[in-house]
Amino acid sequence: MARERACRVCRAITSEEKCWNCGSADLSTSYSGLVVMLVPEESELAKSLGITKPGRYAVRVE
Numbered sequence: 001m002a003r004e005r006a007c008r009v010c011r012a013i014t015s016e017e018k019c020w021n022c023g024s025a026d027l028s029t030s031y032s033g034l035v036v037m038l039v040p041e042e043s044e045l046a047k048s049l050g051i052t053k054p055g056r057y058a059v060r061v062e
């Protein structure tokens with residue numbers, strides 16, 4: 001399994017060199033919690049995390 005990283009800016013999970021969501025290269029291998037967001041428009045959790053696009057996100061990034 002490829003080592004995935006979480007974006008420190010928007011918390012998106014990515015296996016690429018850059019974040020697919022915001023384009024940042026500030027990625028961390030140290031994260032906890034995983035949220036799969038399908039319809040962020042309808043999710044209170046997405047709002048509280050600042051998520052606007054569907055995808056996988058870490059709850060906490062260190």
Ligand SMILES: [Zn+2]
Nearest residue numbers: 007010019022
């Ligand atoms: Zn990002």
